[in-house]
Amino acid sequence: MTSKTVAELLSQEGALQDVSIKGWVRTFRANRFIALNDGSTINNIQCVVDFENFDEALLKRVTTGAAIHVTGELVESQGKGQSVEIAVKALEVLGDSDPETYPIQPKKHSFEFLRENAHLRTRTNTFSAVMRLRSSLSFAVHKYFNENGFNYMHTPIITGSDAEGAGEMFKVTSLDAKNPPLKEDGTVNYKEDFFGKETNLTVSGQLEAETYAMSLGKVYTFGPTFRAENSNTTRHLAEFWMIEPEVAFMDLAGNMDLAEDFMKSVLSYVLENNKEDLEFLDNRLQKEEEKLPQAQRSDMSLIEKIKFVVDNNFKRVSYTEAIDILRNCKPNKKKKFNYIIEEWGADLQSEHERFLVEKHFKCPVILFDYPANIKAFYMRLNEPDAEGRETVRAMDILFPGIGEMVGGSQREERLDVLKEKMKALDIDEKELWWYLDLRKYGTAVHSGFGLGFERLVMFATGMGNIRDVIPYPRTPQNAEF
Template sequence: MSLISIKKLLSTKPQSQEVMVNGWVKTFRSNRFIALNDGSTIKNIQCVVDFENFDENLIKSITTGAAIRVTGALVESMGRGQSVEIQVSDIFVHGSADPETYPIQPKKHSLEFLREKAHLRVRTNTFSAVMRVRAALAFAVHSYFQQNGFYYFHAPIITGSDAEGAGEMFRVTTLDAKNPPLNDDGAVNYKEDFFGKETNLTVSGQLEAEAYAMGLGKVYTFGPTFRAENSNTSRHLAEFWMIEPEMAFYNLDMNMDLAEDFIKWVLKYVLDNCQDDLRFLEQRLLDEEKSKPQTERSEMALLEKLRFVVDNNFKRVTYTEAIDILRNSKPNKKKKFEYVIDEWGADLQSEHERFLVEKHFKCPVILFDYPAKIKAFYMRLNEDEKTVRAMDVLFPGIGEIVGGSQREERFDVLKQKMADLDIPEEELWWYLELRKFGTAEHSGFGLGFERLVQFATGMGNIRDVIPFPRTPQNAEF
């Protein structure tokens, strides 16, 4: 007899056939009813035990958290909430769980407590649902790009360049931390380091992806990135995953088309394939919001919010138009915004982005043509020489979820921008050289995968959508 998943078992027609299933005990009531879950679905299967047929010590070892194998007849369930159950004929205990010390008991646990038990929290309904949605989204990402002619590109994780120019990078070195080699001026001599130069963990695979797009046409990265930003907010991680497509011969309009189509496609995939988990997460969110003041509650339930994105065309608005809207808005005039908009050139905050999406346009928004001063050096300068061909996709409840641009393909313009920002040419000589040999317009964008998972699951803290979060002062697991 072969093992079968609980997900498959729950959709099997019961004919008293003998089945065998593994899983972890959620509850064991009255020494008779075992709720068993194997991670394949949010739903448990009920296993009915006649304890008189089993050894007393075996029954005592079947506690919450124990891993067991159950064999028995699959029959129609007489209880509410399930269509089938197993009449147990045999039980094998893989490993018991001490009921006095096992921390994941069948009760409500705070998310803060579960972060301290990150190795066990996936056994809760909330985290198993989140991680199944995360897995489905990852599959959808690869499926979309593979079906649309993109090649999966593995960008280097160790790099000598700072793509974002922010300087918040983790150093990679083999030098002795207590006694590093020094130059005559007392600075660390990185020529004696493993790579012969100062290197770091990457913050983005974009620059290298651009190089490969200029030979393969369309590529995408989907890998880990790192940022040494000392931030403890609910939106930041030190280690996170980035999705970064890069396309040769794409202008900004084509880039915006792709971003909208991609996001709608992957969210529709989880709507079509993760209904049980999404319904559970939606109810969890509704229950959580009952304790909040009315003014702080979400206007849309989780499934409604996902359909809001999938079913609506994204409104495209220039940064300049957005600033005029925000400057003249009631929250701005009444100084309800934490960051009041006074003039053109302001860097928009999440509160401004959410106002545009949720209150003004009532649909997802793509802002484009941002001031050059608040955007990265590699974005194409517009003819006005004040703005660049940048675009951000804004979502309800979260603000910016995608950032991208048409890249600067003109050698002289890029060289001058690097000089203006004191970016050494010797660090990015190869990136400049791409503009000398067969240069062409090209574009791309970046999407933080955890932000996408956060949006799709309704989780309020980004630490709860990655298996083992890495944040300041926290690398426990």
């Protein structure tokens, strides 16, 4: 007999004879009612056991966390909370189960405790919902780009370049850590290393993606990236996933159009396909916020935030206009911001970004034309403004509750300008000779953006810590599992 999933059985119309199902026990009440879940849905199916028909020793093995195989008859439920249930005819416990040591008991656990048991935390409703949403968002990303003519590109994980210029990279080496080969000046001789040069784990696939965009037209990457930033905040991981499209012959306006359409598409997908998980996470978040002071509560529920993005046009505002708005707003004048905006050139913080989205414009916002000195070398330089200030064709998309979600730009396609910027930042042309070649051979306007996938999952699930939206978080002093 073919086993059905819980999701299939709960959607079944009418009784179905002789059903078979396998899953994990969430609870077993009164030696009669088994709540069974197999990960296909956030909902459990109730399996009703007639105690007299089963061996007592067998039923003692049906404990929370046990894997079991149930066969029986799907019938209309006699109790509340479910429409159908299984009248159990046969029950088999699959493998061992130790109820004394099983950590995920049917009670409230802290997220910190569940991170310590990350191999089992998806047995809980919250984390099973989060990871199903993560899976759906991943599919929606590939679906969108596939339907819009993009080619999926696998960029290298091991690289000799630092795309962001921050220097916070993990070294990759096969040299003997205790006795590496040295140069005459006492520094490590990486010419004797595996790759014959100093290499690292990538922080971004963007530069390599640009090379393919300049031949295939439209490409995207979606893969792991790494940053050796010693930060223990709720927003930082050492290993995370990035979505990075690059498009030839597209300027900044086209880049903003693409990013807005993309974000609306993937979020619409989960609104349509993950309704039960979203409703559960929405209710969870509202219960958590009820414990907070009124001033700290969100103005929108989780589902309202997602619809806020999907249903509203994104407001496009220059950095200069945004600075004027922030400098003259009440929170800034009354010094309620943690970071007071005093002059043009300030690097905006999450509190400023959220004010623009949630209080001033009341819609998602795209900021563009940022000061050149706070953005990366590869962003296209604008002509100086009326006051002689230099800006670049950069753009950031701001969402409610989280601030910056997407960062992108029109790339600098002019060889002479790019060389000057690299020289000013002490970036060696020899290290990026291939990147400069793109500006020598068939150069053209091109643009792209980057989206940290875990940040998107945080937004779509309402989770407050990035460590809770990736299966096994990698953070300072933590590489467990």
